[in-house]
Amino acid sequence: MDYYYSTEIEVEELVGLTFVSVDGGVGDDELRFLGSDGFEYVMCHDQSCCESVTVEDICGDLQDLVGAEIVKARENESHENPQGVSIEYQDSFTWTFYDLATIKGAVTIRWYGESNGYYSESVEIRKSNIPYK
Numbered sequence: 004m005d006y007y008y009s010t011e012i013e014v015e016e017l018v019g020l021t022f023v024s025v026d027g028g029v030g031d032d033e034l035r036f037l038g039s040d041g042f043e044y045v046m047c048h049d050q051s052c053c054e055s056v057t058v059e060d061i062c063g064d065l066q067d068l069v070g071a072e073i074v075k076a077r078e079n080e081s082h083e084n085p086q087g088v089s090i091e092y093q094d095s096f097t098w099t100f101y102d103l104a105t106i107k108g109a110v111t112i113r114w115y116g117e118s119n120g121y122y123s124e125s126v127e128i129r130k131s132n133i134p135y136k
Contacts, residue, residue: 009045009129014101017044017076017128025065032057034112036068041134046101046112048126054118056126059098067108075104080125085113095120 027034033047048056081098099114116124
């Protein structure tokens with residue numbers, strides 16, 4: 004998605020949407036969701052030179068988010084490592100958790116962002132301004 008032709012939205016705005024497809028997974032720097040409303044939604048980070056933000060883990064099946072209305076959408080951030088996670092040489096980091104659910108199941112998407120402390124490590128959700136249909 005060309006970010007120039009998209010708008011940042013809050014995760015709660017996904018409630019009530021139905022996705023027709025989901026693309027991406029662990030290790031990727033974006034997840035793409037095509038909505039039945041004709042718009043594309045992308046979880047991503049606008050990379051700069053001295054940072055990295057990627058999907059670290061997905062708990063649940065992303066396909067549970069396809070073909071059923073999103074009934075829950077929540078975001079949490081943490082600057083502490085989750086229990087059981089130890090990463091050597093962390094300068095500055097942010098964990099971002101997205102909890103999404105439909106009647107088919109729930110998914111938690113865990114993003115890990117790291118930098119030298121001068122750059123953003125946050126994840127954003129962008130909605131295309133032009134329908135894909």
